[in-house]
Amino acid sequence: MSKLAFVFPGQGSQAVGMETDLAESAIGQERFKQAEEILGWSVLDTCRQDEENLSRTLYTQPCLYVVESILTDILIDEGGYLPQYVAGHSLGEYSALYAARVFGFDAGLRLVQQRAKLMDQAGGGKMVALMKFDRAQLEETLAKTSDVVLANDNSSQQVVISGTPEAVDSVLSEVKAKRAVPLKVSGAFHSPLMEEVAQDFQKILDEVPFGEALIPVLSNVDPIPSTDPTELKSRLMQQMTGTVRWQETLIQLAEEGVSELVEVGPGNVLTGLCKRTCPSLELKNIDRAENCQI
Incomplete structure (x- = not known):
């Protein structure tokens, strides 16, 4: 059924x-x-x-x-x-x-x-959606970077990271992604x-x-x-x-x-x-x- x-x-x-x-x-x-x-x-x-x-x-x-x-x-x-x-x-x-x-x-x-x-x-937070990225690289970078986490695990190739602006930017500088789109939110949700x-x-x-x-x-x-x-x-x-x-x-x-x-x-x-x-x-x-x- x-x-x-x-x-x-x-x-x-x-x-x-x-x-x-x-x-x-x-x-x-x-x-x-x-x-x-x-x-x-x-x-x-x-x-x-x-x-x-x-x-x-x-x-x-x-x-x-x-x-x-x-x-x-x-x-x-x-x-x-x-x-x-x-x-x-x-x-x-x-x-x-x-x-x-x-x-x-x-x-x-x-x-x-x-x-x-x-x-x-x-306030004081930032969220960015990543599309088509290296997941192992992302997980490794998040593990060693404080004040930023995986907020939304949407699919194998689409996630959102959330944290302080400095921490989020630090992750983005290390992780290669086809697209990185900042979300229009005020805080580091999730x-x-x-x-x-x-x-x-x-x-x-x-x-x-x-x-x-x-x-x-x-x-x-x-x-x-x-x-x-x-x-x-x-x-x-x-x-x-x-x-x-x-x-x-x-x-x-x-x-x-x-x-x-x-x-x-x-x-x-x-x-x-x-x-x-x-x-x-x-x-x-x-x-x-x-x-x-x-």
């Missing part, structure tokens, strides 16, 4: 117009209204305005969570599509937890809002340099009750499927300073027997990574209400 997995993209996949036709659906109208009451600003308006503002962490993360949650509700509640597994890349893990009904829409958005505020205020932010977020996370997942969740820091609320909350906390092990997540999904992977949200970053890591999987992108058909 074939198995279906939903995966949710994170920061970097946002795009002006990503709200598309979602406001035309009843669930979309309800969610956008709820979001404005919680956030104090309009996700719809933000998604329709300039890219620079939308790309600011403070706005990007809540907007992505709201858009992905609406698509999830259309797929599961209205379409009757129930995946056997869910996973999300960085911020997308919150959408995955919502899809698994670990928490409700409001609770998830409040978490994402606080996470975005804390991360938006983080690195030990986020420890202070993580401690502040821990207080917020502790106050939010998690329920048992209705769908097994593969977490960024541990891609083994779990439905245990305590474990899922612990993993989410570790994500603040830990590596996003996305390549391992895709391999684990394939080992679990998943044959179809659906990226729920704007863009096709995750399906693009899957093509390189697990080319045998059937892939689909769902980014608007009108194409919520699997």
